[in-house]
Amino acid sequence: MTVRDDIKMCDLLQPYLQQHEQIHAAMAEVMTATAFINGPQVGAFARQLEDYLSVKRVVPCGNGTDALQIALMALDLEPGDGVIVPAFTYVASAEVIALLGLNPVLVDVDPDTFLLQPEAIEEAIHYYPGRCRAVIPVHLFGQSCPMEPILQLARQYDLYVIEDNAQALGARCQLADGKWYATGTMGAIGCTSFFPTKNLGCMGDGGAMMTQDQVLGDRLHRIANHGQRVKYRHDEVGCNSRLDTLQAAILSVKLKSLDAANQARQQAAARYDALLADCADVLQTPLRSTDSTHVFHQYTLTLWEGNRHGSDGVSQRDALKQYLQERGVPTMVYYPIPLHQQPAFKGCTCIGDLPVATQLTQQVIALPMHTALTQEQQMYIADQIRGFFGR
Numbered sequence: 131m132t133v134r135d136d137i138k139m140c141d142l143l144q145p146y147l148q149q150h151e152q153i154h155a156a157m158a159e160v161m162t163a164t165a166f167i168n169g170p171q172v173g174a175f176a177r178q179l180e181d182y183l184s185v186k187r188v189v190p191c192g193n194g195t196d197a198l199q200i201a202l203m204a205l206d207l208e209p210g211d212g213v214i215v216p217a218f219t220y221v222a223s224a225e226v227i228a229l230l231g232l233n234p235v236l237v238d239v240d241p242d243t244f245l246l247q248p249e250a251i252e253e254a255i256h257y258y259p260g261r262c263r264a265v266i267p268v269h270l271f272g273q274s275c276p277m278e279p280i281l282q283l284a285r286q287y288d289l290y291v292i293e294d295n296a297q298a299l300g301a302r303c304q305l306a307d308g309k310w311y312a313t314g315t316m317g318a319i320g321c322t323s324f325f326p327t328k329n330l331g332c333m334g335d336g337g338a339m340m341t342q343d344q345v346l347g348d349r350l351h352r353i354a355n356h357g358q359r360v361k362y363r364h365d366e367v368g369c370n371s372r373l374d375t376l377q378a379a380i381l382s383v384k385l386k387s388l389d390a391a392n393q394a395r396q397q398a399a400a401r402y403d404a405l406l407a408d409c410a411d412v413l414q415t416p417l418r419s420t421d422s423t424h425v426f427h428q429y430t431l432t433l434w435e436g437n438r439h440g441s442d443g444v445s446q447r448d449a450l451k452q453y454l455q456e457r458g459v460p461t462m463v464y465y466p467i468p469l470h471q472q473p474a475f476k477g478c479t480c481i482g483d484l485p486v487a488t489q490l491t492q493q494v495i496a497l498p499m500h501t502a503l504t505q506e507q508q509m510y511i512a513d514q515i516r517g518f519f520g521r
């Protein structure tokens with residue numbers, strides 16, 4: 131087998147093989163105890179994640195999308211209230227807003243970091259005076275949004291901050307007090323996903339909300355459990371969103387190696403940076419914010435001319451994707467369509483024309499990124515990219 135035969139976009143098998151004994155033991159314990167729903171492992175995992183993040187409360191739930199939905203439900207928003215969300219993100223961030231009868235207010239992002247900018251929040255507030263009640267900074271690809279200015283604006287304009295931390299669990303952001311805070315713990319509520327490919331993934335669906343406010347934590351827990359605190363007494367309309375006991379048991383094992391896994395991703399990213407350093411005229415490797423660490427859920431390149439179409443009508447970005455595919459290098463485009471161009475979000479409030487989000491969907495390409503990526507594989511990948519650009 132040659133190098134090119136074994137390159138994966140994301141490798142879920144290696145981490146499993148490395149920990150399979152602990153994972154099987156943890157699962158066997160659940161299966162013999164048979165408390166498949168709300169077993170003791172669910173609370174145990176929540177407490178472990180609280181310690182890891184230094185947050186008062188973690189409330190597990192069914193998946194990351196549910197986490198965002200329940201977070202919005204817990205904030206007493208009124209139908210039609212505006213919720214600011216970047217146009218360049220996974221659909222879940224905005225979907226839950228619309229689903230609850232709230233109004234997604236789509237804003238543009240920073241071309242270098244792909245993240246929500248504080249200026250965009252101010253623009254949205256001025257465009258839609260008095261109607262924006264919340265903002266969802268998405269810590270896209272593994273790096274924190276600039277939370278200090280975002281939190282300041284939120285205080286100034288009385289906005290709830292719900293962090294979409296599905297891609298950045300384990301990242302840290304520095305605030306004005308000089309301290310580094312775990313992403314997901316700075317806003318009113320943080321939301322995350324344990325989808326298998328996320329930095330902390332389970333073996334099915336899973337998610338969690340986190341908050342420093344115990345009263346809000348109780349409310350989140352209640353909403354995720356049919357709006358009940360006492361069985362068969364329903365204080366408000368909630369939903370059914372639970373983390374399976376089996377998944378919680380698996381996550382407790384995997385949480386122990388989250389930092390090591392994130393370090394492996396950071397090392398792989400540094401190797402890509404070095405290998406592609408001579409391509410700066412044709413592409414940009416991921417920029418690191420100074421106030422955030424980066425846990426590289428994705429390693430995303432921006433091709434300067436990625437949106438330029440060749441004589442065959444294929445864009446440079448799509449041509450590179452095809453070229454790499456033919457040479458055994460899988461890549462992905464996160465995300466190929468900005469939210470404002472999705473039929474589902476037609477007629478949404480947009481702040482300006484969202485040129486950056488639109489352009490990024492045509493220029494970005496994500497390279498293989500996981501904890502088992504070898505230097506040899508990365509050298510091969512970089513060689514193919516250089517080959518495409520004729521160098």
Ligand SMILES: *Cc1c(COP(=O)(O)O)cnc(C)c1O
Pocket residue numbers: 193194195196219220222223268294296297322323324325335336337
């Ligand atoms: C994965 C993801 C979600 C949703 O998580 P699910 O567990 O798949 O529901 C939400 N937001 C972002 C940014 C994500 O990457």
